[in-house]
Amino acid sequence: MATLFFDMDGTLINSEIGITRCVAHALMQMGLEVPSDTELRRWIGPSLRTSFAPLLHDDEKVEQAVLHYRDRFEMHGWAEHEVYAGITDAIEALHEAGHRLAVVTAKNEPHARKIAEHLPFGHRFVDIVGATIDGSRSHKPELIAEALHRLGADAAECWMIGDRRMDIEGALHHRMRHVGVLWGFGGAEELRDAGAECLVSRPDELPALLAA
Secondary structure (H helix, E strand, O other), X not given: OOEEEEOOEOOOEEOHHHHHHHHHHHHHHOOOOOOOHHHHHOOOOOOHHHHHHHHHOOHHHHHHHHHHHHHHHHHOHHHOOEEOOOHHHHHHHHHHOXXXXXXXXXXXXXXXHHHHHOOOOHHHEEEXXXXXXXXXXXXXXXXHHHHHHHHOXXXXXXXXXXXXXXXXXXXXXXXXXXXXXXXXXXXXXXXXXXXXXXXXXXXXXXXXXXXX
16 A cells, blocks of 8 residues: 655645735734735745745844744644544545555644544544754655654655645656645646645545545
8 A cells, every 4th residue: 555645835734824824914913914815825835934035035034024923823823723524534534545654744844743633533644744944844745754764664655645845846856756735825837836646625536546
């Protein structure tokens, strides 16, 4: 059976409210105008530093913004999400089929672990691999490399499953098979432009696809 790496935001959970409210909080604390909801949704997926840097143009200010984001996230944002309909059954079916499951996310790892602990299927994941607090490991190729190392896995026997271009690009970097999911934040055009050849519209499509 395969080892399956799941992205978190936009793949397992709809975390739009938590993330966008925390970004808005950080921007207000930095004295910046809060953009539209459409613009804020684009922050879901990339690392925080990647998203704050073009606005702040200063490493120290970026770190301040990240701290403001974390302050609210640790109080409220981590719980402001919903599990996607059908994903629990899909995870259980994949586990029952014998696949090894893990999370690989650009969220910082302590936050990702806290969220996973409260998911109805969180115990099915053998590990939660996330970004380091200092940002030294935050991009998908690095995160996937860390997951492969921890699990002692061969990339040829793994799949990356996610909703954004970063998930596809990270998988391709490691010559890993991948699935783009359409219930998240990226959309078909973004995923195809990143190189995705396999897209699914619903979580219940995953078990049959990964059994093929």
